[in-house]
Amino acid sequence: MARTVSERADILPLLGEVFREHGFEGASLAHITARTGLGKGSLYHFFPGGKEEMAAAVLAEIDLWFETNVFAPLRAQEDGAAAIRDMLGRVDAYFRSGRRVCLVGVFALSEVRDRFCGQVLSYFARWREALADALRRTGRAPDTAGEDAEDAVLAIQGALVLARALDDPAVFTRTLARLERRLLGMAALHAAQQ
Amino acid sequence: MARTVSERADILPLLGEVFREHGFEGASLAHITARTGLGKGSLYHFFPGGKEEMAAAVLAEIDLWFETNVFAPLRAQEDGAAAIRDMLGRVDAYFRSGRRVCLVGVFALSEVRDRFCGQVLSYFARWREALADALRRTGRAPDTAGEDAEDAVLAIQGALVLARALDDPAVFTRTLARLERRLLGMAALHAAQQ
DNA sequence: TCAATAATGTACTGAATGGTACAAAAGAGG
DNA sequence: CCTCTTTTGTACCATTCAGTACATTATTGA
Numbered sequence: 508m509a510r511t512v513s514e515r516a517d518i519l520p521l522l523g524e525v526f527r528e529h530g531f532e533g534a535s536l537a538h539i540t541a542r543t544g545l546g547k548g549s550l551y552h553f554f555p556g557g558k559e560e561m562a563a564a565v566l567a568e569i570d571l572w573f574e575t576n577v578f579a580p581l582r583a584q585e586d587g588a589a590a591i592r593d594m595l596g597r598v599d600a601y602f603r604s605g606r607r608v609c610l611v612g613v614f615a616l617s618e619v620r621d622r623f624c625g626q627v628l629s630y631f632a633r634w635r636e637a638l639a640d641a642l643r644r645t646g647r648a649p650d651t652a653g654e655d656a657e658d659a660v661l662a663i664q665g666a667l668v669l670a671r672a673l674d675d676p677a678v679f680t681r682t683l684a685r686l687e688r689r690l691l692g693m694a695a696l697h698a699a700q701q
Numbered sequence: 702m703a704r705t706v707s708e709r710a711d712i713l714p715l716l717g718e719v720f721r722e723h724g725f726e727g728a729s730l731a732h733i734t735a736r737t738g739l740g741k742g743s744l745y746h747f748f749p750g751g752k753e754e755m756a757a758a759v760l761a762e763i764d765l766w767f768e769t770n771v772f773a774p775l776r777a778q779e780d781g782a783a784a785i786r787d788m789l790g791r792v793d794a795y796f797r798s799g800r801r802v803c804l805v806g807v808f809a810l811s812e813v814r815d816r817f818c819g820q821v822l823s824y825f826a827r828w829r830e831a832l833a834d835a836l837r838r839t840g841r842a843p844d845t846a847g848e849d850a851e852d853a854v855l856a857i858q859g860a861l862v863l864a865r866a867l868d869d870p871a872v873f874t875r876t877l878a879r880l881e882r883r884l885l886g887m888a889a890l891h892a893a894q895q
Numbered sequence: 896t897c898a899a900t901a902a903t904g905t906a907c908t909g910a911a912t913g914g915t916a917c918a919a920a921a922g923a924g925g
Numbered sequence: 926c927c928t929c930t931t932t933t934g935t936a937c938c939a940t941t942c943a944g945t946a947c948a949t950t951a952t953t954g955a
Binding site for chain 1 (some may be wrong): 722723724725726727729805806807809810811812813814818821822824825828848851852854855856857858859860861862863865866867868872874875879
């Protein structure tokens with residue numbers, strides 16, 4: 508009585524959705540088995556540490572995705588402005604234009620933050636620093652780049668909160684557009700549009 | 702066997718803290734009785750509807766506080782710039798300079814949002830509109846006031862997320878200062894400082 | 896002083912929780 | 926076809942969950 512098809516990596520995205528929707532405490536084993544279609548046997552086979560290990564694995568996967576697709580390009584791409592524009596595009600895609608919530612942000616707000624302290628802190632700190640790097644490459648003054656980066660990262664998180672609260676994903680889209688103007692300036696924006 | 706001292710209103714702030722820290726799902730009756738010092742008897746005497754009624758009452762209290770101390774002054778105060786400065790001050794005090802989290806924001810992110818849909822939506826919508834009103838009174842173009850207000854409200858929420866994620870309340874303080882500059886302009890800021 | 900009422904703690908309920916044990920089943924390799 | 930390992934479902938565990946019942950205690954007001 509087994510399908511033997513599932514890979515641990517295959518179910519991580521599903522687990523992510525459950526944690527996103529219900530939070531850590533609200534994500535019961537019942538929810539998880541329902542969403543993944545896997546029984547407890549399989550679940551505890553892949554994640555002997557239970558819910559905690561599942562959440563940690565999901566966080567690690569998210570971390571890897573952002574490191575690869577967002578942070579690293581932000582640091583490496585020569586053209587800072589292009590790097591930032593790419594970031595905004597990938598962020599828009601990842602968060603489904605405001606219809607999807609940030610799991611790291613959700614965890615940060617509740618008391619489970621302390622359980623995944625390092626991962627939560629590092630995610631946002633690296634995002635901020637990578638963006639500040641790119642910002643400096645656009646010629647921005649080094650002492651303002653840090654605060655501007657922080658402002659952008661926090662605006663993305665806030666936009667996700669507000670978009671969901673108002674049930675209006677356009678809040679998120681508007682915010683990304685505003686961020687592009689604010690980070691790259693009107694001139695750069697116009698240059699990019701033509 | 703009763704102290705008969707407690708008023709329903711007295712325990713709302715305590716309930717609020719429990720929901721803030723653990724979220725709706727994570728706020729177990731055990732946590733609640735521990736924090737409030739009240740047994741289940743008293744709790745269900747005050748809130749026959751259980752956890753759901755407790756959360757609704759807390760939301761109503763928060764709503765009233767913000768309506769009285771933030772939204773109404775924002776709408777009524779003649780001097781728009783002064784109104785906005787007052788708002789930032791009260792928000793800083795309410796969120797303990799970034800050490801406290803926004804319960805409405807926490808609820809908005811999880812799936813309990815749908816249960817308190819109206820209260821969550823109205824809270825943010827009224828905040829945005831009241832701030833846009835005040836912004837227009839400072840002479841800002843009516844068509845940009847709405848988006849600027851939205852940007853400010855969402856920055857506050859994002860700053861709370863980031864402050865807690867990075868365990869650095871200064872993120873919140875910095876954001877409020879930036880907001881004051883952004884909303885009132887450098888000139889108005891300098892005028893206010895002398 | 897003495898009911899009537901409001902407030903409270905305790906003991907309890909059935910259901911759901913996270914987690915374990917284990918045997919059945921499937922796949923891989925020969 | 927046969928064995929060995931990996932997966933998987935099911936039955937089960939102790940614990941905790943939200944919520945109820947109720948007796949006991951304060952308070953109130955006459």
